Amino acid sequence: MEFQCDTTSRTPIYKQLIVQVRQGIARGKLLPGDRLPSVRQLSQQLVVNPNTVARAYTELEREGLLHTRQGVGVFVAELQADLNESVRQERLQTALECFLTESVHLGFSADQVLQAVAEQIQNFHFVGAPSDAN
Amino acid sequence: MIMSDAIVTKRLTKHYGRKRVVDSLNLRVPRGSVYGFLGRNGAGKSTTIKMLLGMVHADYGQVELLGEPADQLCWETRSRIAYLAEGHPCYGWMTIGEAVRFTSSFYPNWNSTLVDQILDHFQLSRRQKFRRLSRGQQAQVSLALAVAPDPELLILDDPTLGLDTVVRRDFLESLIQIIQRQGRTILFSSHILGDVERVADRIGILVAGVLRVDCRTDQFRESIRKIVLEFHGELPEQPLCPGLVSCRQVGSQLELVTVGYDDVQREAIEALNPRSIEVLDLNLEDAFIEYTRGPRRPLPLFVMENQDAQKTGSQGAA
Amino acid sequence: MLKRLVVKELRESAGLVALAVLGMACVLASLTGFPILPWQQRSEIYQYPFVRDSLPFYFALSAGGLAIALGLKQTAWELGQGTYYFLLHRPVHRQRIFIIKLAVGGMLAMSLSGLLILLYAWWAMTPGHFPAPFYWSMTFPAWKMWIAILTVYLGAFLSGIRPGRWFGSRLVPLAAAISTALMISDASWFWLAVALSLATSLLGVFAIFHYVQQRDY
Secondary structure (H helix, E strand, O other): OOOOOOOOOOOOHHHHHHHHHHHHHHOOOOOOOOEEOOHHHHHHHHOOOHHHHHHHHHHHHHOOOEEEEOOOEEEEOOOOOOOOHHHHHHHHHHHHHHHHHHHHHOOOOHHHHHHHHHHHHOOOOOOOOOOOOO | OOOOOOEEEEEEEEEEOOEEEEEEEOOEEOOOOEEEEEEOOOOOHHHHHHHHHOOOOOOEEEEEEOOEEHHHOOHHHHOOEEEEOOOOOOOOOOEHHHHHHHHHOOOOOOOHHHHHHHHHHOOOOOOOEHHHOOHHHHHHHHHHHHHOOOOOEEEEEOOOOOOOHHHHHHHHHHHHHHHOOOOOEEEEEOOOHHHHHHHOOEEEEEEOOEEEEEEEHHHHHHHEEEEEEEOOOOOOOOOOOOOEEEEEEEOOEEEEEEEOOOHHHHHHHHOOOOOEEEEEEOOHHHHHHHHHHOOOOOOOEEOOHHHOOOOHHHHHHO | OHHHHHHHHHHHHHHHHHHHHHHHHHHHHHHHOOOOOOOOOOOOOOOEOOOEOOHHHHHHHHHHHHHHHHHHHHHHHHHHHOOHHHHOOOOOOHHHHHHHHHHHHHHHHHHHHHHHHHHHHHHHHOOOOOOOOOOHHHHHHHHHHHHHHHHHHHHHHHHHHOOOOOHHHHOHHHHHHHHHHHHHHHOOOHHHHHHHHHHHHHHHHHHHHHHHHHOOO
16 A cells, blocks of 8 residues: 655644555555554655654554554554444444535535445445344 | 753854844754754854854854763764755865765764765766766765764754755655664754655744744644634734734735634634634644744744643643 | 875865976076077076076065965865865864864975975086076075965965955955065075064964864854
8 A cells, every 4th residue: 555645735744644544444455464564664665754654653553453563563453343332323423414514515416425425435445244224 | 871962052142243143042952853943044043053063153152962062072972973064065176985085084983885875876986076966966975974974963954955856855765764773863954844844853943043943843833723714894903812923914814823722812813703713734834934924023832842741722822 | 084184185285286386397497598488599597596586586476376375275265165064073173184284285385485496506506507606505595585485375374264254354464474474585694584484483373273263164
């Protein structure tokens, strides 16, 4: 997976990296057990201070997305659903609100939105159990 | 062993005629950090750096490098400090090989493999005279010569000045390689804020000879906020807002830049009754520009490592 | 490292030395009547070597010129090039760097100008070159001028190293050195010339090292 950094962006570099890793995991480009470049390698590749990369990795590790094996490297962790059901649902609803509000303001119809969702869903790597029809 | 800071200055002052070019500077560069020394032209960065190296005498104040007073540096400590002056000066008549032999004679620790690697990487022949090289090549050779003695402290005065984009990137890559070696301290001044953002842990901003900012790079970024206010009718006067750096009228909008954005600032702004409030983050370049451009005197922002727990908001409100 | 510094100073002076050698060769040629330009012929000499000749003029021009050029090149040129920022922060005493500069420059100036006088004297004393007797005491006035060259060199060096905003004020040491050199050359006794030259040179060296330590580069 290719990492990038944009110094003109309003987002600090370490946050950009965090976002890229999360997106990579979400899209299935980074699968659990995949090895990420070391702090040294990534800092050389992106031409940024190693501390910036280290900070991104540390935060991701704290969020539970990565884990470090001493002397071996940094790996993508198994996706864990350690938040309880109601919190997860709440966050999902918030994300949906945001997304749907934006779509309405952009002037799309409900069908167009559903179609767009159906298309994009292919690109993402969902790990949850297939929902039973309810 | 307690490691002292790499660079410490105490009330360093310099006048040129009646003008105070560096005003009571208290700089502290911790060991192992990469410190971006920023400021507009004429702010006093180059003069400060020259005072650190003993090229210029201070009118008042003290400098300590690697724990020793700068005017009494012993030979051994001097060999652990590297300096790359503005414009990468070197003897133009010397060939690269001669420059290497000349420089290496001063240092007992000389990593000739490193020099060879850099020269081969950039395909530079040792027979070429320094003045025949392009600026970018001169910069790379100068950096190689500075880094070969494996210095603990590297002081670079605007090292990428006048270099084209590609060469600047090459230079930064070399710098990253140096940074990766533990315990090396780098102080560099630059106008290319994008580069500084990539590379610097801490930044210091010199405004008219006074150090107004000395904190971590991300802390500075996160503190500076741009607030865009829309108004129906006439734009109000500058609000009484603590931490206000600049205030500009743009059409029907008022653009404010503040250091820190907290309840105090929010109240002051809401008191103006704007139609809408938009709070924006800025990248380092924009933050620097807003901070150093404003007609109002910029407010100081000092955060030391052991005060990280303090909110930056309370700093701005002070 | 000191060897490298010496080599560096020599290399940097090479151009000036070459010019000086050329100039002095021409001077010798004209003093000895040797034709240099293709249309000249071996001319009769209407000068009496060392007693009444154009040596003082040509010597001042060539040897004096070399001394001034060397003194200024070693100091002001490095300043203009910005190479002090490449040199002075190195782990070596600043005094040593300048001692080497002075030693190399002084030695070059004195040896070349001394060589000029020696060669001229050799020519004058070789029988068949000039129809008049030659005594070593005749060369003393020339040697007085030679001693004065040291003062001129140091004056130029001091001018180059001394900070000053106005170009004119910076040249004051050089002007003073040249006037002193003229006095030395005209001194009644040889030993007076030596004493004067040594005294002014010592003064010059102290002043030089004062500015070396004190100035901003």
